[in-house]
Amino acid sequence: MSSHSLSSQRKRVSFLFALPALALVSAFLGIPIIQAGYFSFTQWDGLTAVWKGFSTYSHVLHNPIFWRVLENNGLLFIGIPVAMLFPMGIAFLLNEKVRGWKTFRTIFFLPTAVSWVVIGMVSLRFFAQEGALNGLLKGFGFGFIKTDLLSSEKGALFAVALTFIWSMVGTNTIIFLAGMATLDISLNEAARMDGASNFRIFRSITLPQLKRFIQFSFIITVISAFTALFSLIFVMTGGGPGFGTTTLEFFIFQSAFSRGDFGTGAMLGVILFFIMAILGIGQLAIMRSKDD
Template identity: 30%
Template sequence: MPGQRWYTPYLFALPALALFGVFFVWPALTAIQLSFMEYDVVSPPEFVGLDNFVKMVGDSTFWTATLNSVLFLIGLFPLLVVAPLLLAVLVNQKLPGIRTFRMLYYLPVVTSMVAVAVAWEYVFHQQGVLNWILTGAGLLDQPIQYLLDPFWALPALILVEGWKSMGFYMMIYLAGLQTIDSSLYEAARVDGASAWQRLWRITVPLMIPYIAVAITMEMLDAMQAFTSVYVMTRGGPQDATLTLGYYIWSAGFEHYAMGYASAVGLVLWVVMIAMAMLNYRITKGRS
């Protein structure tokens, strides 16, 4: 336009870019710098080269946290990628009360994770609701201390994380379902396709871009799981729920090994980027 200077759009974007630089770029660069240093908050940072990364390779606790994060990722897959798609198909139907159901199912998403974790602690308590139901139904001989049992603690946290976030992923799928032309389903019904065939042959192929988004977000959420671990188990029992997200926090703020924590965080960051890119390459050709 006449009289418009080339830098005018950048002036409008400047506040957002400034916030992005202060709260993301600068902390990220600082963390990368600290990953090559030994820093305990009190003493000045000391350059140690690759020592933090060498220490990481030989740290059995780091590998335990990595394994738990991978198990977290695998456990969340059916809860945040598969189940929300089926729920989205359900709530996309014109059924009585379906809008109320959508609202109620989305409610955990907007609830604080701390509040959700505290509530679920009572559910998993030895005298909690879950044990009361299972023992009353005769499925258990005696109550289980789920959060104190190394076998049950991690599945319990996966269930909590999945329950809280499932509604969010359902809404992603719902947005995708509403872009599909209903005439495709009508033609399939005329040809005698069953509900399962319509889901597998029409819905899933057309939803590949949305499934790719859900998988990427699920991987990132699983690898960074922290709040539920912090509130419910603190990484225990016996490191059974120690995730990379909690391990980084513990190294930095409990043991004051900021350099080592930054190194682990850098590795996690690289892994998450690699996983997102791999998922993009795999799903790109199918969308």
């Protein structure tokens, strides 16, 4: 038997072993996706579904609240570069074993060990009118700046964005540290011998070698920004004031479970699915074009 035939046979056997798992995944993911697609064209209260066709999409797309919700997602999206660049700098310093690096490592890794609910509760107390933020301002002699971020729409969204960035620091730092562990240290040592600064080493040697890890970090951060903030927003602001911190993910919850409009909830879920698919395909296209 030729090596080519043996390789083909092994691939077929491997596929047969993977087939049961693929069938289960397809059943548990594919069927709900198809159902959501169907119910998105209906007026569904959880019991009876009345077919409405594309009028359900037209109604939501002409709703100013929907566009306000997407705007909130877009504003949170702006914080993604910060949620990546800050951890990248931290990872570089930790990798260089600067003084006190073990203490800082614990501080920055802490958000990865707790749930979004706990993070939201801590942030709620921190940004409250009588919370730690105003206490710190008063302690440093800036008590006259006393603020209540969570009472205004822009302030609350800013507080949510800061909390999201902080919550992603640990995860992205781990990703970049893992990437730096694979780097060729001899290049850094040679650059230092030539008198290069840490910043020059990071920009010219470390950063280009971290391309794959940067792409992975971007994907994880984008997914979290669109699909992982429900618990955080629910605890901190409840989507308010008004719709000031309502994201598309939270709007799905409000439509389906607060107002009992499961058809609109399914339709918003389909829209979120396509947004994530477009972002994912776009990222893959960029990665392939850079490889070419």
